Amino acid sequence: MTGHVSIRLASERVNHCVATMNEPPRFYTPGEVITGMQDFMRGHGTYTEDDCLKASVAGVMEKVNKLICIRPLKSRYVGEIGDVVVGRVLEVQQRRWKVETNSRLDSVLQLSSVNLPGGELRRRSAEDEQMMRKHLQEGDLISAEVQSVFSDGSLSLHTRSLKYGKLTQGTLVKVYPSLIKRRKNHFHNLPCGVAIIIGNNGYIWISPQNHEGVMEEQKDDDTVDQQSVSRSDRETMARVKNCIAALVASKMMLDDTSIMFAYEESLKYDSVKDLLDPETMLDISFLTQHRINNIMEE
Amino acid sequence: MPATDLLSSQGLRLDGRRPNELRRIRCRLGVFTQPDGSAYLEQGNTKVLAAVYGPHQASKSKLSTEGVVVNCQYSMATFSTGERKNRPRGDRKSQEMSMHLRQALTAAIKTELYPRSQIDIYVEVLQADGGAYCACVNAATLALTEAGVPLRAYVCASSASMAAAGAGSAGPEPLLDVGHVEEAAGGVVLTVAALPTTGHIALLEMSHRLHMDYFDIVLSRAMQGCRDIEVILDRAVRDHLAEGWTKQDVMTI
Secondary structure, three states, X not given: OOOOOOOOOHHHOOOXXXXXXXXXXXXXXXXXXXXXXXXXXXXXXXXXEOXXXXXXXXXXXXXXXXXXXXXXXXXXXXXXXXXXXXXXXXXXXOOEXXXXXXXXXXXXXXEEEEOOOOOOOOOOOHHHHHOHHHHOOOOOEEEEEEEEEOOOOOEEEEEOOOOOEEEOOOEEEEOOHHHEOOOXXXXXXXXXXXXXXXXXXXXEEEEEOOOOOOOHHHOOOOOOOOOOOOHHHHHHHHHHHHHHHHHHHXXXXXXXXXXXXXXXXXXXXOOHHHHHOHHHHHHHHHXXXXXXXXXXXX | OOEOOOXXXXXXXXXXXXXXXXXXEEXXXXXXXXXXXXXXXXXXXXXXXXXXXXEEEOOOOOOOOOOOEEEEEEEEOOOOOOOOOOOOOOOHHHHHHHHHHHHHHHHXXXXXXXXXXXXXXXXXXXXXXXXXXXXXXXXXXXXXXXHOOOEOOOXXXXXXXXXOOOOOOOOOXXXXXXXXXXXXXXXXXXXXXXXXXXXXXXXXXXXXXXXXXXXXXXXXXXXXXXXXXXXXXXXXXXXXXXHHHOOOOOOOO
């Protein structure tokens, strides 16, 4: 391995700030009194003490009528019904899988909420329970949707659609959940020939686009999607991954538009690994921010 | 028992501070990307890193349905003191420190919110120059804030000592934020971890003996130190927030 390592002094580090016009909002920090009045409702990130409403996390206030919430800059994923998530199977249990989704508690995927090969109306038998590990194994990555949220905050997932299920070939990028923009659609086929799943839980799955358009359900053998991915596809995936890393370093919101803009801006750098250079990352996110601002103005 | 030679005749301490002055505190939030929250804090020459993981699913043996389980680990780097020494994690001193850290931080964390979860807090002392415990508590508070863990208030720790009436000084004087030299010179060290906004004391520890008459003034000086530290930490948190929010579209519903 050739040594291409750059170690910098702390004083030479790049500040990833991308300046925007809007001035920072009012911040609240733990223990700070938000209001002394009684006629407000206590939301997330707040608590009442001595007849005062106080903040318990550091962040900005969100107010809906009388409900006051404080939203922190960064926290674990808080699930909502209908969210698209990407997760990793941790455990195979009796009639369910435990899935890690960057949430406070492990999520559950019931055997009854997956599509088993053989159509919707099939009866689930004892064999299915024994075959669970063949369907999803420990360490497998899946995409799923949040079906319901239990009272303790843990999530119940389902994969009852052809777009959800096991993820086979691709790259996983972990970012923090507050950077993901909530959109109608979280599955995107980017024009550059890469498919991405932007999970609401901050896990982003980058995979080569499946050209033939066949779903894997027809072929339930172990050779599913084991064909090799071409070098150019892998390079594009790596480029998308590095673009996401650049946007995250500048703490910009992620959705298909911003990722696509960043990808287009990155094309002026030939080598993919150059994108990991802090100056380049800043350049890409700066140009992306500029383009997003242009769109907003129009 | 107050030590005699901690204050000079001009009223200055061994490192040139006045009795009520803290050492310089510099801190940074978000130094790592992997943990949920992290912070680096320097208090004089004492340098500490803290990392917070969680809240995440508690392991089966620790799981509690009442609230979140706080798990602390205190460790010192081999190069942290003058003498280079391999320090195993589970030794008596670090176990005690971990327990004390846990006590102080559990007082601040709103544990009842997350049943069946666990928060792991790892602190590493990079350079120990007295008051390592205080620096650890302060760094852990910053890391918890960065991780978005709900806290009642900041928990800050500070130490105080007592200097006897020396030649030329007015009388016995409490000293704030004890450094290594002063610790080694003998004399009492009172360590306080408190929630300054509410005035609650989370942990109180004292080495050596101190006359009852002096206790109140030493404690009030340490509490004053906690309040001063809170101001510094709060400013650091706000700076960090300002840096992060400028790039996010603030969603106002």
